[in-house]
Amino acid sequence: MTKKQTPSQTIGPFFAYGLTPEQYDYNLNSVAMPQLTGENQEGTAIRIEGQVFDGEGAAVGDAMIEIWQADTAGRYAHPSDNRGSNTGFKGFGRVGTGTDPEQRFFFETVKPGAVGQGQAPHINVIVFMRGMLNHAYTRIYFSDEAEANTTDPVLATVPAERRGTLIAERDTRKGTTVYRFDIHMQGPKETVFFDL
Amino acid sequence: MADVFKPRDWSSHPAYLSPDYKSTALRSPTKPLIPLTQSLSEITGPVYGQESVGPLDADLTKNGAGTGEPLGERIIVTGQVLDEDGRPVPDTLIEVWQANAAGRYVHAADQHDAPLDPNFFGGGRCATNAEGWYAFRTIKPGAYPWGNHLNAWRPNHIHFSLFGPSFATRLITQMYFPSDPLLELDPIFLATPEGARDRLVADFSMESTEAGIALGYRFDIVLRGRNETPMDS
Numbered sequence: 284m285t286k287k288q289t290p291s292q293t294i295g296p297f298f299a300y301g302l303t304p305e306q307y308d309y310n311l312n313s314v315a316m317p318q319l320t321g322e323n324q325e326g327t328a329i330r331i332e333g334q335v336f337d338g339e340g341a342a343v344g345d346a347m348i349e350i351w352q353a354d355t356a357g358r359y360a361h362p363s364d365n366r367g368s369n370t371g372f373k374g375f376g377r378v379g380t381g382t383d384p385e386q387r388f389f390f391e392t393v394k395p396g397a398v399g400q401g402q403a404p405h406i407n408v409i410v411f412m413r414g415m416l417n418h419a420y421t422r423i424y425f426s427d428e429a430e431a432n433t434t435d436p437v438l439a440t441v442p443a444e445r446r447g448t449l450i451a452e453r454d455t456r457k458g459t460t461v462y463r464f465d466i467h468m469q470g471p472k473e474t475v476f477f478d479l
Numbered sequence: 480m481a482d483v484f485k486p487r488d489w490s491s492h493p494a495y496l497s498p499d500y501k502s503t504a505l506r507s508p509t510k511p512l513i514p515l516t517q518s519l520s521e522i523t524g525p526v527y528g529q530e531s532v533g534p535l536d537a538d539l540t541k542n543g544a545g546t547g548e549p550l551g552e553r554i555i556v557t558g559q560v561l562d563e564d565g566r567p568v569p570d571t572l573i574e575v576w577q578a579n580a581a582g583r584y585v586h587a588a589d590q591h592d593a594p595l596d597p598n599f600f601g602g603g604r605c606a607t608n609a610e611g612w613y614a615f616r617t618i619k620p621g622a623y624p625w626g627n628h629l630n631a632w633r634p635n636h637i638h639f640s641l642f643g644p645s646f647a648t649r650l651i652t653q654m655y656f657p658s659d660p661l662l663e664l665d666p667i668f669l670a671t672p673e674g675a676r677d678r679l680v681a682d683f684s685m686e687s688t689e690a691g692i693a694l695g696y697r698f699d700i701v702l703r704g705r706n707e708t709p710m711d712s
Binding site for chain 1: 481486487488491492493494495497500502503504505506507508509510512513514515516517518519520521522523524525526527531533542543561562563564565572574575576578584585586587588589600601602603604638640645646647649650651652653667668670671672675676678679700701702703704
């Protein structure tokens, strides 16, 4: 029995009370938060922050970003990863860009380990917003993994001049490692989006 | 070894750039998507099911109720979540959000001059059972005006968000109601390829109707299926 996929539609401007209610202070619990780490989380704590820019360079205040990542040892908490995660790390985060005065998003998580040989550590990203009829997939790589990035099979498929759009820049702020990852929907710095 | 997922079927989904839906102009990627061979990063994904659903989450006629009942027409929305091969997608979370009967969202940014309902919130969630079936109870949402063009109105709709078994199967969509005259005027619905549009419209379902309580609508959802070729690992 062959079925056809249900078409995607936009998330629209009013998703927050349904999908990110705690962040936006609505009276419903959230299934996922911008904080991915519990107490005593194994691994290196990091913060990821950035903005989403439209084709005129304006920061988008009604986008939702989701991330899915491996734990510090490169394992996914999912049945298809037969190694499992044994650090109690779920690896999924969700944030809206509408609660920060500069429309920034942020995640508090741990730096993922490499998932497989030859792969560079990375975080899988989905971008949703009003004005997008399909979600867009991208990836976050890390500026302090320059050597691993040179062998990563996915980065290798990206034209060299566009790879930089996938690499989050490392900074240290008050003892916390912060990676900056901006998402440009259009323009000379247009982020690489994947068809997977 | 694990199965990879069939590609997104671009003959079923809207184009990123759909000029009649004006907000797509500055928010759609202009460069072609880069093909990515699926690996563990894509065939795994967050696992959310029945354990994420609270006692009132699947009853939107109750989960925002203050001292009374929400206004509007009570409805049941039910259906089966399947993959492209017709296999049920079991124990997966469905998140929904919608306007109230007057066409007003509780979202702080909604400025439409229609009343909020002190007994209706409009957000909820449910999960599929072992055979892929889900159901929730709510109030039929109203139409509302939006700024896309002069006298633009969104048809009645409910927003759906699904995970499915992997990051690759993620889907956000909207369910519409049958015989809505606004459908043929709505740039978001019309951005969908013509042959795929009817998959976004629920069927009225006498079978799902609860006598004396609520009208039933049936909305089946199809997520990406699995390829026969397993992933190299």
